[in-house]
């Protein structure tokens with residue numbers, strides 16, 4: 001999956017690197033699965049975000065897409081929906097602590113709070129919030145980032161991203177870009 005969409009240039013110097021660090025094959029595979037869920041969200045008319053939580057033994061613990069438009073629930077972000085699945089599954093604390101949440105895009109502060117509260121300790125995300133903001137300059141930029149929230153979580157949360165940005169951006173082609181699109 002490659003992106004034909006690179007709308008930014010003027011503020012390129014202000015953007016984080018395309019890949020904060022090179023992912024190994026396992027992380028890359030799961031992050032790409034989050035992109036698949038983001039695309040599923042888009043196809044259903046939702047905002048194009050997806051997430052998946054994977055245990056250290058490779059078991060999928062949760063997977064979800066953003067369904068805010070479908071449900072009218074403004075908290076239905078992909079990461080939030082995943083965290084809710086963890087609660088439903090009644091998983092052991094140590095299983096959650098050793099798991100990784102993969103998100104197609106940088107988690108917002110609401111989701112970052114939920115991730116920390118759930119006891120997750122590792123996050124890998126695709127496109128960063130600065131690039132998302134460039135796509136939708138009509139939206140008010142958020143000064144806080146998930147890194148700020150994770151820095152104050154009850155447990156340390158390792159957060160890796162942006163990663164595989166060019167692939168992540170392909171989900172946003174022809175969606176979420178129109179000034180008339182809902183936030």
Ligand SMILES: [Zn+2]
Nearest residue numbers: 077107108111
């Ligand atoms: Zn969110």
